[in-house]
Amino acid sequence: MISAAENETLTRVGPGTPCGELMRRYWHPITGSSHLRSKKVVAIRLLGEDLVLYRDLRGQIGLVDHLCAHRRVDLSTGYPVENGLRCPYHGWTYNAQGRCIAQPGEPANSRLKDRVKLKSYPAQELGGLVFAYLGPEPAPLLPRWDYLVDDHLIRQAGFVVAPYNWLQGIENSYDATHAEWLHGHFFKYALDEQGDPADPRYQINVEPMMRHHEEFEYERVPYGLLRRVVLEGDQKDADTYNIGHAKMFPNITTINAGGTCISTYQVPIDDTHTLYLGHRAYRFPHWVSVPEQEEVPWFEIPTRDANGDWIRNDIVAQDIMVMTAQGPIMDRSQELLATTDIGVVKYRRLLKEQIELVRGDKDPINTYRDPAANQRLVLPHSRDFYDRGVSGKSSSYRRGSATGALGMQNSPINDLIEDLFEQAARGRPEFAK
Ligand code: FES
Ligand SMILES: [Fe+2]
Numbered sequence: 001m002i003s004a005a006e007n008e009t010l011t012r013v014g015p016g017t018p019c020g021e022l023m024r025r026y027w028h029p030i031t032g033s034s035h036l037r038s039k040k041v042v043a044i045r046l047l048g049e050d051l052v053l054y055r056d057l058r059g060q061i062g063l064v065d066h067l068c069a070h071r072r073v074d075l076s077t078g079y080p081v082e083n084g085l086r087c088p089y090h091g092w093t094y095n096a097q098g099r100c101i102a103q104p105g106e107p108a109n110s111r112l113k114d115r116v117k118l119k120s121y122p123a124q125e126l127g128g129l130v131f132a133y134l135g136p137e138p139a140p141l142l143p144r145w146d147y148l149v150d151d152h153l154i155r156q157a158g159f160v161v162a163p164y165n166w167l168q169g170i171e172n173s174y175d176a177t178h179a180e181w182l183h184g185h186f187f188k189y190a191l192d193e194q195g196d197p198a199d200p201r202y203q204i205n206v207e208p209m210m211r212h213h214e215e216f217e218y219e220r221v222p223y224g225l226l227r228r229v230v231l232e233g234d235q236k237d238a239d240t241y242n243i244g245h246a247k248m249f250p251n252i253t254t255i256n257a258g259g260t261c262i263s264t265y266q267v268p269i270d271d272t273h274t275l276y277l278g279h280r281a282y283r284f285p286h287w288v289s290v291p292e293q294e295e296v297p298w299f300e301i302p303t304r305d306a307n308g309d310w311i312r313n314d315i316v317a318q319d320i321m322v323m324t325a326q327g328p329i330m331d332r333s334q335e336l337l338a339t340t341d342i343g344v345v346k347y348r349r350l351l352k353e354q355i356e357l358v359r360g361d362k363d364p365i366n367t368y369r370d371p372a373a374n375q376r377l378v379l380p381h382s383r384d385f386y387d388r389g390v391s392g393k394s395s396s397y398r399r400g401s402a403t404g405a406l407g408m409q410n411s412p413i414n415d416l417i418e419d420l421f422e423q424a425a426r427g428r429p430e431f432a433k
Pocket of ligand 2: 172178179182183319
């Protein structure tokens with residue numbers, strides 16, 4: 001439990017708020033590159049600020065304030081030109097630095113445009129995502145995590161815009177035991193109630209996910225916290241404990257196992273909305289012929305069925321359900337923390353500490369300024385997590401395991417991913433015997 005005042009400090013992210021200033025020291029993903037390629041101009045809301053992202057005709061991206069300086073038209077209605085974004089109303093044009101570079105209706109000798117500059121922020125693309133930085137200059141480097149930069153991976157990203165405060169999202173990731181209950185027992189309940197074994201979601205074997213968390217720890221590491229878990233029936237030599245899973249401060253968590261890195265970003269849109277972004281990078285053994293990927297898919301993850309009820313037999317929808325069911329901003333002065341909440345407590349401690357660092361105008365953890373140290377940031381990678389035949393442990397791969405029940409109904413490359421996992425399983429030595 002924390003006080004109501006402390007809850008305000010840890011949850012509010014607008015400009016000038018303590019947590020908002022901390023979050024502004026990091027790059028955040030705001031959309032998918034493929035989405036921007038098809039739309040060209042996209043409305044963005046990040047940390048309570050309304051912005052417009054666009055790609056000009058030379059391929060450069062820009063991120064500027066959303067209102068035209070002239071008559072305050074929302075520039076998400078605009079269109080890209082050679083070197084900027086043009087307002088549809090009277091053609092004023094802005095470049096990526098927010099400078100007004102054209103006012104076609106003004107006299108040729110007018111100097112008015114030289115005085116016009118919109119707020120603008122740096123934006124960069126990596127691993128199929130577009131990232132933005134809203135903090136003080138000079139900006140730190142965009143972290144080059146291995147799953148974003150490595151060759152021969154297949155990537156995709158799904159998203160949900162959800163009505164919960166970002167801290168509820170991230171605290172869910174520091175809550176190890178919810179997995180056995182929400183994604184184990186509750187999941188089994190939902191599947192049994194649905195009772196249709198022909199549903200591809202039955203390919204997810206929920207039994208291993210119901211395994212009890214015998215022990216779990218969150219260890220401080222340079223980029224944040226490392227989660228170590230001993231599941232029922234395992235010892236500390238199991239990968240889940242021995243190698244663990246990385247949680248990168250402030251708002252990225254990974255499950256990196258069996259060749260698949262699932263990284264989840266909880267991006268604060270504003271105080272009461274969060275962009276849940278699930279990025280997946282699939283790495284296959286050398287005997288699999290992985291096609292060159294031209295575009296990283298970007299798609300919405302469904303969380304409700306046709307009746308508007310929660311989808312209960314999908315892991316991402318389950319998470320979105322409980323994070324939303326805590327209300328727009330959970331009142332932490334009324335909660336009752338228990339022994340299983342050790343990760344939540346550790347994360348809050350780290351968050352408070354980093355807010356203080358930024359108040360003292362110091363760089364918080366997990367920020368990078370030396371290009372040599374940011375070539376490729378390597379994360380811990382286990383062989384296995386919940387074995388669904390996906391890992392290298394066995395060749396018992398069941399089609400559907402890699403893509404079922406993981407919020408990927410709208411992914412355009414599910415068949416490709418399943419084909420590659422099947423190839424991987426068929427080529428395993430024990431299968432060849
Ligand atoms: S309102 Fe944008 S150019 Fe006039
Ligand atoms: Fe979860």
